Amino acid sequence: MDVDEMKLIKEFGDSTPLPDRRQLRPGRNRLIVAAAAERAGSAPAKRSWGRRWAWPTGMTVGLAAAISGVLALTPAGEVGGGAPVASAEAAQVLHSAADAALKAPFTPPRPDQFVYTRSENVYGTHESWSSVDGTHDGRYAQYGEEPGTHPGCRDGKAAVYKGPEPVPGEFEACTPDPSYIPDLPTDADAMLAYLKEPGHTRDPNSAYHMGEAVRNLISRQYMRPESRAALFEAAAEIPGITVVRDVADPSGRPGIGISFPSSDGTPQMLIFDRDSYAFLGTEFEARMEYAIVDQVGQLP
Structure with a gap:
């Protein structure tokens, strides 16, 4: 030259x-x-x-x-782990996760039952018993601290707790917050429309906030297999998603991650088993157990 x-x-x-x-x-x-x-x-x-x-x-x-x-x-990875790859592959991972969700056993819970969840994060273990219909008092225990109560909402009122005991005669206005919604959408288009509704996302035009809505729903709701599959299929429609390989959930289980776009570098990721595509958790919380039980304190 x-x-x-x-x-x-x-x-x-x-x-x-x-x-x-x-x-x-x-x-x-x-x-x-x-x-x-x-x-x-x-x-x-x-x-x-x-x-x-x-x-x-x-x-x-x-x-x-x-x-x-x-x-x-360009950063080597938006959320950690291996470098992201093309979103077409991310969509395929989510399609596989949807197929896996449809194969999961399922029995519709009764309104008087509870969703038991045990999860792990960097702070320790978190357990919760959440009312299926939102009207019964639930419980949570985390990081070795004293258990707390999730007050159920009955007739528009919830008891006020101070420590482990309710304050006699004190209530606050409420609406039930069920941990199981039987009529969630069961196809991708309807689920995507549901996620975009006010109250489910802060901005339906933001891929970041749509990813946040997906994570919130799967973290907080016990769903029918058809609805869970629809959620993963809907997530596959969010622009900018990428695969992150060689990741591990907070418990150390190896997996494959789906990263959602972020404007400020805040990580947002769903993590699935590499082989079965079963949902393992997020970058913050690993779901270890998830089941229906008859009463607070009961284990599966």
Whole structure:
């Protein structure tokens, strides 16, 4: 390369504005997919770019620099673990999770029963007994502290608790908060519309907040297999989702993650078993047990 060519490349670079993260992400994801395929020994088929992508010889260096910039300027992973890959693969993982959900055994709970959940996070173990219909007093116990009460809502009133005991004669206005809603949508389009309703998401046009709505629903609701499958299928429609490989839930179980877009770097991820695609939890909380029991304090 002579001096004039080097000068041309420098002028080209100086006059070209750097792309932002949003512009870099698609190219970076394609590079990651290609690299993963090459490591696996099955490189993707070559794509014919046509004449308009034929770069002058001197420009190939600039292109290489641009690709390096893609890798340097974009974070290696938005939420941790391995690097994200293309969203088409993320959708396929969610489709597989939906198939797995449909195979799960299910018996509709009675209104007077409780949803028992045991989960783990960085602070320790959390247990809860949540009323199926929201009218019965539930309980939670976490991190070795004294158990607390989830007051049930009956006739628009909930008891006020001070410590483990209710305050005699004191109530507050409420509406029941059931842990099982039998008529949740059972297809992806209806579920997506449900998630976009006021009260279910802070912004239906934000992929981040839609991801938040998905996580909230699966974390707080005991669902029929058809509704759980519909939730995963609906999540597959959220733009910008990516696969994050080689992750582990907070209990240390290995899994495969689905990351939702984030504007501020806050991680949001669903984690599934690598083989069965069973739901394991989120980046914050690992779901260890999840079952229906007859009374508070009872274990499955």
